[in-house]
Amino acid sequence: MPHVVTQSCCSDASCVYACPVNCIHPTPDEPDFLTAEMLHIDPQSCVDCGACVSACPVDAIVPQAKLTEAQLPFLTINADFYKQERPPRPILAPVTPAASVSRDRQPLRVAIVGSGPSAMYAADELLTQPGVSVDVYDKLPQPHGLARLGVAPDHQKTRQVSRLFDTISAQKGFTFHLGIEVGKDITHEELMTTHHAVIYAVGASTDRELRIPGSELPGRSSATDFVAWYNGHPDHAHRTFDLSHERAVIIGNGNVALDVARILTTDPDALAETDIAPYALEALRHSSIREVVVVGRRGVAQSAFTVPEFAGLVTVPDIDVTIDRDELTLDPVTARLADTDDLPHAVAQKLQLLRHAEESPEHGTDRKRITLRYLLSPTRILGTDRVTGIEFERMDLTADGDGLVRSTATGEIDTLDAGLVLTSIGYRGVALPGVPFDERAGVIPNTGGRVLTEAGGSTALGTYVTGWIKRGPSGFIGTNKSCAQETVGNLVDDFNAGRLSDPLELPSSVPAEPSRSPLRRSKDMLSTLRRP
Structure with a gap:
């Protein structure tokens, strides 16, 4: 009886390498790995050994016999992935070898700025080599970034990836420097003085702005701020959100939008069993919101949420998930692919789930509702002293001569x-002080993780980047593992070739052992370095 990958898949491929029969795909060497919404177990090839269960850091893999009712859709989702024609595969998935650090030089010392998934995977990749030391800096007093503060509190399994990061940080050569902000408490130049290299893994920490009239009104905020608020982020704990109206609207339909919609409509008694911030739970207990409308500018086939996220949403108890029947239409390109059974697996699965939502029976008014709307582009937020509504222009989808789907306003x-x-x-x-930044792309310019002085410029030797600040906001928690492997591989190549300057030795006044309260240590080091 096969095992099944369920909604909390992190896609870090630990299960891929644990599998003795190569039945979990896509693997990191396959072209669709970086775009896959989850990994899938082949029910025909699985030998039920359970190795993948032990390897999964978020407990996302379940034997078929133990699937809950809410997890049953994933049995079909996994199996359908293998109905597509695919090339022959080797018996075992190819493993990317760890970068080998030369021992002919001073031991490699690297600073990593940020402590989220991309930072921790980079640290782990470096620490596979003996003698390497890694200093991880984060401005917050607690580590792990979005793995802790960006995952919804009712997704406890996904949050379990922090246990893997705790294991990484316990390795010899790893030191946390928490509560220290690079650019404020310590500079890029100072980090370069005491390390061979600096890796920036700071993510994409701001939202794209919605530039329409009324966007400055009280009652308009970002979903990211709301997530940080209910997760207890120290920079957002003071925020308040008006939950007195019966309806909330979310512009955008990615996974974060679904998370927020779910939290706003879930029974607070169920949330009380999670680690949601107490002040947020209290506010939700007094909320008047009965409906959350999640709005997308394009069509159903272009929905930004992932299959596992939506499959989990439709099984949440006591919440209706519905879609306007008139908006459940396909653009010309998707319709043509559907007619020839050539739809990509993820798109086909989304459409199947959305049609189920559209066909869901009506329930009584005691149930809260999440309504998905499509083909609506926001034009104005209504209100004088605060938000009272939002205006949209309806859109239409057409295909140009190149087969690209475009949305056009209907008036x-x-x-x-x-x-x-x-x-x-x-x-x-x-942008970070002292580090190049591409304002147009919103990333640090780089090639393969090597930071460039400017987009298309020369390499800034010794400075590297990984994660969202490297490639833009794409992928999942585990996607950062292969991203970090590329960056660390290039860093090690530069070190072995002698292209990185040897750092100053740490001052003798600085303790040698790793410290979990490092603010004093870092300030002592800086004062020593700054002495004339």
Whole structure:
């Protein structure tokens, strides 16, 4: 009886390498790995050994016999992935060898800025080599970034990846420097003085702005701010959100939008069993919101959420998930692919789930509702002293001569009353003092993780980047593993070739052992370095 990958898959491929029969795909060497929404177990090839269960850091793999009712859709999702024609595979998935650090030089010492998944995977890749030391800096007093503060509190399994990161940080040569902000408490130049290299793994920490009239009104905020608020982020604990209206609207339909919609409509008694921030739980207990409308500018086939996220949403108890029947239409390109059974697996699965939502029976008014709307582009947020609603222009989807789907305005206007409008239309990186930045792309310019002095410029030797600040906001927690492997591989190549300057030795006044309260240590080091 096969095992099944369920919704909390992190896609870090630990299970791939643990599998003795190569039945989990796509693997990191396959072209669709970076774009896959989850990994899948082949029910015909699985030998039921359970090795993948032990390897999975988020407990996302379950034997078929132990699937809950909410997990049953994943049995079909996994099996359908293998109905597509695929090339022959080797008996075992190819393993990417760890970068080998030369021992002919001073031991490699690297600073990593940020402590989220991309930072921790980079640290792990470096620490596979003996003698390497890694200093991880983060401005927050607790580590692990979005793995802790960006995952919804009712997704406890996904949050379990932090246990893997705790194991990484316990390795010899690893030191946390928490509560230290690079650019404020310590500079890039100072890090370069005491390390062979610096890796920036700071993510994409701001939202793309929605530039329409009324966006400055109280009651309009970002979904990212709302997530940080209910997760207890120290920079957002003071925030308040008006939940007194019966309807909230979320612009954008990615996974974060679905997370927020689910939290706003879930029974607070169920949330009380999670680690949601107590002040947020109290606010949700007094919320008047009965409906959350999640709005997309394009069509159903272009939905930004992933299959596992939506499959999990439709099984949440006591919440209706519905879609406007008139908006459940396909653009010309998708319709043509559907007619020839050539739809990509993920798109076909989304359409199947969405049709199920459209066909869901009506329930009584005691149930809260998440409504998916499509083909609506926001044009104006309504209100004077605060948000009272939002105006949209209806869109139409056409295909150009190159087969690209484009959305065009129809001139038809639609409005929704709402007391809360949250935007979830993407992320972008933020420039750091002393580090090159591409304002247009919202990333640190780089090639293969090597930072460039400017987009298309020369290499800034010794400075590297990984994660969202390297490639933009794409992929999942585990995607950062292969991203970090590329960056660390290039860093080690530069070190072995002698292209990186040897750092100053740490001052003798600085303790040699790793410290979990390193603010004093770092300030002592800086004062020693700055002495004339």
